Amino acid sequence: MTLHIPDRWLERAGHFPLVEQSKHWESLRQWSLSGVYRVTLLSGATVIAKCSGGKMKGEPDLYNDVLAPLHIERPCIYAAFEDETGCYMMMEDVGTDTLESKPSADAFLQAARQLAVIHRTATSFMKDGALAEEAFHRHYKGEDMFLDDLAYVTSHPFFAGSQRQVLERLVLLFPEHLERLYSEYPVTFVHNDYFPKNIIVQEEGQGVRVIDWTNSYLSPHLGDLYGLSQEAAAYGASREQMLQAYAETSGLYGNAELTLDWLVRVGGVCWFIHTIRWILDYGRHVISGSEAWIGDMLLDLEELTNSMSR
Numbered sequence: 186m187t188l189h190i191p192d193r194w195l196e197r198a199g200h201f202p203l204v205e206q207s208k209h210w211e212s213l214r215q216w217s218l219s220g221v222y223r224v225t226l227l228s229g230a231t232v233i234a235k236c237s238g239g240k241m242k243g244e245p246d247l248y249n250d251v252l253a254p255l256h257i258e259r260p261c262i263y264a265a266f267e268d269e270t271g272c273y274m275m276m277e278d279v280g281t282d283t284l285e286s287k288p289s290a291d292a293f294l295q296a297a298r299q300l301a302v303i304h305r306t307a308t309s310f311m312k313d314g315a316l317a318e319e320a321f322h323r324h325y326k327g328e329d330m331f332l333d334d335l336a337y338v339t340s341h342p343f344f345a346g347s348q349r350q351v352l353e354r355l356v357l358l359f360p361e362h363l364e365r366l367y368s369e370y371p372v373t374f375v376h377n378d379y380f381p382k383n384i385i386v387q388e389e390g391q392g393v394r395v396i397d398w399t400n401s402y403l404s405p406h407l408g409d410l411y412g413l414s415q416e417a418a419a420y421g422a423s424r425e426q427m428l429q430a431y432a433e434t435s436g437l438y439g440n441a442e443l444t445l446d447w448l449v450r451v452g453g454v455c456w457f458i459h460t461i462r463w464i465l466d467y468g469r470h471v472i473s474g475s476e477a478w479i480g481d482m483l484l485d486l487e488e489l490t491n492s493m494s495r
Contacts, residue, residue, distance in 0.1 A: 242272035284381035301434035379409035408456030
């Protein structure tokens, strides 16, 4: 914990009245693309101070354009300011315990239910026309974009041998599944980083809260549920339990377990190819060592590809 105000925040204090009311700044995360502090005010209350740079500085616009119109629960932004160095926000502190720091089977199941609430709410309000057309098209990721991601990844010189063979098989199998996804299922909201580090565990009986919406977009895929279910298995929540918790809460799929399993697998493919492209095209230049993540991703992608050919 530090008593001094970080220089970048002190320099912009005129845009953030709460800076002058602060007494402690605790660093929570300092990455190449973002920095997060928990700020204790003179009153004893706490807020979060977050700075994001590069391609990650669009969170306030996402709040205003998508999250608010779709009535998706999110931390309140008290003040925001953007300049050439990044986007600065002071926002609600929704809790100290993440699902990463305080994992349990029950909390993972709660996170699956909360994801279903997000999807159900987003789909409902979009059907009612709550989202402006311009905002929809700006944040929508269509079928052609995922095919473009796959073509980019498959042709990239980073891959060779068995990894390239996996991608080439996916090129043959994936388009049919993607077409079915986009023609038969409603567009919803994809958090795109729905992992334990971004899920806050509330006091017992109060569920979970979700943070860090920077990379979110609109699509029908359920890649968020795929990633969360993969993490949950290590803490006693099976894939079947996670999908059941989601299905019971969503009301969208009822007990169609085979269909939901398919949706989650297709969503996993969407998430992997989009994320691998992001790493190759941008992430590896700003996050040291991110290329090393790709090997494990390809192993999971191979399993998903095999499931499509059964």
